[in-house]
Amino acid sequence: MAYVTGFEQDIFISYAQVDNTPEHRNGREVRWVSYLKDQLQKRVDQKLGRIGATEIWMDLEDLAGNQAVTPAIERVIRKTAALVVVLSDGYLNSMWCQREVRAFVESAGADGRLFVVHLAEIPLDQRPEEIRDLIGFNFFDKELRAELDPFGAEYSRELLKLREKLAGKLAEMKQTPVRAEAKNGATPPVAPAPAVFLAEGTPDLDDGRDALATFVEKLGYQVLPARLYPRGAREFAAMLDQDLARSKLFIQLLGQFGTRRTEDFPDGYEGVQWARANVASVPTLRAYERGTVEFKSIRNDSHRGFLGASDVMALDLEEFKSAIKVKLEEIALREAKPSAPQSADKPVLIHVLGSDLGAAFQIRDRLAAQGLAFEIVDESESLEELAKIRDYSGLVLVYGEKSEGKWIKQRMRTFMDLRLSKQPVEPACVLYFDPPEKRLQLLASPPPFFRTLDSRSPEPEFRRFVEELRSLGAAA
Numbered sequence: 001m002a003y004v005t006g007f008e009q010d011i012f013i014s015y016a017q018v019d020n021t022p023e024h025r026n027g028r029e030v031r032w033v034s035y036l037k038d039q040l041q042k043r044v045d046q047k048l049g050r051i052g053a054t055e056i057w058m059d060l061e062d063l064a065g066n067q068a069v070t071p072a073i074e075r076v077i078r079k080t081a082a083l084v085v086v087l088s089d090g091y092l093n094s095m096w097c098q099r100e101v102r103a104f105v106e107s108a109g110a111d112g113r114l115f116v117v118h119l120a121e122i123p124l125d126q127r128p129e130e131i132r133d134l135i136g137f138n139f140f141d142k143e144l145r146a147e148l149d150p151f152g153a154e155y156s157r158e159l160l161k162l163r164e165k166l167a168g169k170l171a172e173m174k175q176t177p178v179r180a181e182a183k184n185g186a187t188p189p190v191a192p193a194p195a196v197f198l199a200e201g202t203p204d205l206d207d208g209r210d211a212l213a214t215f216v217e218k219l220g221y222q223v224l225p226a227r228l229y230p231r232g233a234r235e236f237a238a239m240l241d242q243d244l245a246r247s248k249l250f251i252q253l254l255g256q257f258g259t260r261r262t263e264d265f266p267d268g269y270e271g272v273q274w275a276r277a278n279v280a281s282v283p284t285l286r287a288y289e290r291g292t293v294e295f296k297s298i299r300n301d302s303h304r305g306f307l308g309a310s311d312v313m314a315l316d317l318e319e320f321k322s323a324i325k326v327k328l329e330e331i332a333l334r335e336a337k338p339s340a341p342q343s344a345d346k347p348v349l350i351h352v353l354g355s356d357l358g359a360a361f362q363i364r365d366r367l368a369a370q371g372l373a374f375e376i377v378d379e380s381e382s383l384e385e386l387a388k389i390r391d392y393s394g395l396v397l398v399y400g401e402k403s404e405g406k407w408i409k410q411r412m413r414t415f416m417d418l419r420l421s422k423q424p425v426e427p428a429c430v431l432y433f434d435p436p437e438k439r440l441q442l443l444a445s446p447p448p449f450f451r452t453l454d455s456r457s458p459e460p461e462f463r464r465f466v467e468e469l470r471s472l473g474a475a476a
Helices: 034-046 073-079 095-108 153-173 203-218 233-245 268-277 301-307 317-338 354-369 383-389 405-421 436-441 459-471
Strands: 011-015 022-025 028-029 080-087 112-119 195-198 223-224 248-252 284-289 312-315 348-351 373-378 395-399 428-432 451-455
Touching: 011 034, 011 073, 011 153, 011 312, 028 034, 034 080, 034 153, 034 195, 073 080, 080 095, 080 301, 153 203, 195 233, 203 248, 203 317, 223 301, 233 248, 233 268, 233 459, 248 317, 268 284, 268 301, 268 348, 268 428, 284 317, 312 317, 348 354, 348 383, 354 373, 354 395, 354 428, 373 459, 383 405, 395 405, 395 436, 405 428, 405 451, 428 436, 428 459, 436 451, 451 459
Parallel strands: 011 080, 080 112, 195 223, 195 248, 248 284, 284 312, 348 373, 348 395, 395 428, 428 451
Antiparallel strands: 022 028
């Protein structure tokens, strides 16, 4: 009995016979696809909590390897919850394999139910149309130009990634049962989970990005992009914009290396993703892993500047996960609260050490140029008492030349308390550095809801802060 209600098989493995010929590895005979099936049976069952939880179909015993897709196989496909395609050169040369994919898509719609195991580096334009833009799982060693050793560490990592996705999809389908054969051959649509956009990066960041994706999915969010984007600038941007429009948060993991700069992508793929997220006004979090970036050895000025942007944090991966969780909780809380009052009667409070008033005047002038009211207070006034008698659309903490890191750390805690005390609509918070080099003296990471700006921050970053202030009723 299948794990997913309404189906006879949970997983159908579609493969070319040539990829399952016997070979000797570590002193034993192994058939690559058969071994994959056995491992998926074990690992997916473990994830779902019991032995024999899943039904996995791989072959009909009475079919020859080159026999056409018969009505019997088509029936099996229609009664299958998820399809795993083992993509290889042999697969491309088998018209029957490709008909299996087509039959599954025609029957199921297959949204999120198709999984690709890459056994070779197949160019996008040569892949079957039905799976062309699926990201899939890389069981192929590019240097050796061969499939991964089933007994190697890289194979185990990819297997666990595939296991997580398969088990997650099966569990999701079990919780929301659908009939295997719905009207017109397609399953009824299910409302998608809220989405988070996890930006595409360079291959050296794949493990970190996968760890973030798994973490975000465990929080109950769908991770986008779910499909490969075409490499052409116009097509890439079009698909990117569609995904950003569905996303609650934009997350970008950066590293020592950047993607190739071209005429169409002068700031690389990481640059165009970041730029269009800003245009779409999607909240953002960006970071590189602490200790992995050596700025002096980065030759590309564009990439060095990209990493040095005011909002890019240096965090351990676990710290980045925590920041993501806090940010998503903040977004969910904000969406659940009543909208801000329409009357624009709230000034921006600028808090500064008295000896650093010059820095406060810098941010004051930028706010005033946008027609926003402000109020500058120094350490002689009690922020708690001020907050009791007046609402503020924003709180700006100035880290100036004379400010001590300890003083700033204490004030960040105070800002956090003030912000949370303002229910139901919390003010926007900014940590403002002047000079920008004061960032290097920060003794604690700002809470995720803090924006960070400095006197050299580009205008688009400052304007996003202004737009947030206006949405919170900033006084003009």
